[in-house]
Amino acid sequence: MQEQATFQVPSGFEVQLFADDAQLGGKPINLGFDRRGRLWVTSTLEYPYAVPKERWENGGVRAKGGRDTIRILEDLDGDGRADRSTVFANELNIPTGVLPYGKGCIAWSIPNIVHFEDTDEDGICDRRTILFGPLGYEKDTHGMISSLRLGLDGWVYATHGFSNTSHFKAKDGIPLDLNSGNVFRFNPDGSRVERWTTGQVNPFGLCWDSRGNLYSADCHSSPIYQLIPGASYPSFGRPHDGLGFAPVMCEHAHGSTGIAGVVYLDQNVWGPEWNDHMLVGNPVTSRVNQDLITFTGSTPKANERPDFLTSTDPWFRPVDLQLGPDRALYIADFYNRIIGHYEVPLDHPGRDRASGRIWRVVKKDATRALRQTALHQMTTEDVITRLGDASLTLRGLAVAELKERLSGPAASEAQQILERVAPENARQSASMVWLEAASRTRPSGVDPLEAIHRVRSLAEKNTFDWTQTDPHLLSVVLETVPYRDHAPEVGQLLDLRARLPEGDLRMQYAWRLAMQSVLRRQTTADWSSLAKGRLDEVVERELLLVVCAIPSPDSARWLLRRLQQFASPAYFQAVVARVLCWPTSPDRQVQSSRPSWWSWWKNATPAIWMPSWNSMPPSQRAESGRGNQLAALWRNGPEACNPPCSHGSFR
Incomplete structure (x- = not known):
């Protein structure tokens, strides 16, 4: 041609x-x-x-x-x-x-x-x-x-x-x-x-x-x-x-x-x-x-x-x-x-x-x-061998083929074969994690690829060693937090954030998602006891950002208490920026929470925030950013602020 x-x-x-x-x-x-x-x-x-x-x-x-x-x-x-x-x-x-x-x-x-x-x-x-x-x-x-x-x-x-x-x-x-x-x-x-x-x-x-x-x-x-x-x-x-x-x-x-x-x-x-x-x-x-x-x-x-x-x-x-x-x-x-x-x-x-x-x-x-890749014609032993193939496509097809056999009329035989197989390489052991019969009997391996797939499959859904140093594994653990039956403690995530590497943006973003998921599960009593003391500056900034992305009466109360304790230009900058962003969220839950969140914010903050703002010298007000939008914010809500909030990148 x-x-x-x-x-x-x-x-x-x-x-x-x-x-x-x-x-x-x-x-x-x-x-x-x-x-x-x-x-x-x-x-x-x-x-x-x-x-x-x-x-x-x-x-x-x-x-x-x-x-x-x-x-x-x-x-x-x-x-x-x-x-x-x-x-x-x-x-x-x-x-x-x-x-x-x-x-x-x-x-x-x-x-x-x-x-x-x-x-x-x-x-x-x-x-x-x-x-x-x-x-x-x-x-x-x-x-x-x-x-x-x-x-x-x-x-x-x-x-x-x-x-x-x-x-x-x-x-x-x-x-x-x-x-x-x-x-x-x-x-x-x-x-x-x-x-x-x-x-x-x-x-x-x-x-x-x-x-x-x-x-x-x-x-x-x-x-x-x-x-x-x-x-x-x-x-x-x-x-x-x-x-x-x-x-x-x-x-x-x-x-x-x-x-x-x-x-x-x-x-x-x-x-x-x-x-x-x-x-x-x-x-x-x-x-x-x-x-x-x-x-x-x-x-x-x-x-x-x-x-x-x-x-x-x-x-x-x-x-x-x-x-x-x-x-x-x-x-x-x-x-x-x-x-x-x-x-x-x-x-x-x-x-x-x-x-x-x-x-x-x-x-x-x-x-x-x-x-030569026709799995339906192969013995179960041969299909299991394909779990370790270099082609990710073939490995995925082999997992699907074995799942079908494990639920079919010859399930008992397939399970017995699978349980006695010793993986030949990391690819095969990682693939076997996704087969229930294998994951029930195989102990957790030390190979990083298998460890990552065990976390992804939630085979160890309620336990994890937060001292892990493999960045790929730690990021996956954070990504799977929203899908776990039991969430980690807020304190564990705060301690973890303090030692996350500065250049690993994916891990930092995964931490935000994990913390957001954990905070959404908190009761009113949990919010009352959340991080009462002063935190490391980076951890404080990240926690504020996440809380501002959870518009609810509980998050509003916590933010106001936090501002009352630790009012500073940095707080004003972070909180105002987030408050101006969230009402335009496409998330249906965010939209439905907006009236109650804004009611708490509008009614309670003038007594706390405005006196602190008025007492600031002009240089500090400039550092806080968006200061010229505050008056409109109090009177009319975030939509009235001009210019509107800029939705920037992760950094």
Whole structure:
């Protein structure tokens, strides 16, 4: 193929054509591998026009006459090229985010997240069940739900795109409202859904590293984010939640406003020289960019490196990247002269609506045939061996395969085999943590990778040694505090904050989230006894910041007492800045708490704060910042202050 000759990749790599237009039946959007060594792909001919509602059937699970499909691609002879293409589901509506699951897949097709099943096992979908929907798509069909990924914890993680608004309701009755860029997760049966992170503009692409950190690719903000659960990230004019924005790991833009697809390389999957490299698809510049990830403690930084793949064909549009279980890189190529919505009208004749390819990039002596990763044909012993493979994708598929066997008719035999296996490497021992049968019988290991996964799996949910010095482990412990049955003591977290390394911004932000979670569980009596004495200056500042991000009568009382005890310009600066920020929070709980919080603040503070303020010399007032806004603050509330609060970065 002519396009193939235009690619340039590093020495030792080769670009192979895995599937062409005829096999795809349209333009590929998202990719996903199953446990049979097959590649699933969402394919569109309709994009960017959604099939109108008049042609929807059964709530939109089928778009009558729609030409979009989900297909299964198989390389039967192991030559690196798909030999069979099966239309698994048809009459779809711009499908994205395909996740092979159970007897079929979970995918987005306007306007729903749908479970597509093959109940009679003939290779074709015969049951469509809406998990969530209808959800938002109306504002922009290139800002929809996508990038569905199955976590080791059994949750499905996904991105929510630009401009659209979605109203979820899970089977447990708890709603979730998302607007524009967010990352969320849900149970595969639709029983629960929850926000993972807030913000980003138009995220498209998710991946994990071997420590279990989740990364996203975003457009218009920063190409790569390491996602801290519960964190807020920059978006178009949207405020943070009071804790500040989480640290940004990538300060460069790769010359593009559109990034799609992301892969993390580690554990020698391509050899040690490629460890801690990230690859990101850049459909605007027709490249696959590359970054080297370095760490300050647990805080990652993306360092720009020469592009991994370039093309002189401007129609090359890499919109999704996947590391295969065979250790090859798979690229969904949306092959098109025009890539975005905004350069030209949607009906511009230059838009190609039918062409697409999937490319397979292999490294010499590092990849295998896809058919060799068909786990369903392997013995349990062989699947357990795959738990230690260098491919993170294959390890995840092996965990899913073993979970199914442990809940199936041969569960007792599978459990016995698993319990007597001695892990051969750290990857295998870390993967085994996620299998209940193994985690019940194996003692806690000393390997850092296993220790991190034990904490992530909450296998030791109520105990932890806070003297740990491994920054990655300590950060993960802090991140998991909101999910633990029993929270640590406030005093433990305050002592910990005093010794956190100054340059580890991720750990510091995780501490804020942990402290916020602990304080939200406090009773009125607990608040009364909180930190009565003077604290270290850094700890005091951080505690104030967190308390100001919990608008409630209890937090207001505590803040006022604190101001009465230790009034100073530094307090004024910190508290006023936070008070001006929180009322604009998108969090529903924050909004509902606002009247009572503000009532306490407005009625009680003049007697405490204003005398101290009036007695200050002008130089101290200037140091406190925002002093000229205080009068308006007392009279009319935070909205009346001018200029408005600036929502800055984490620092």
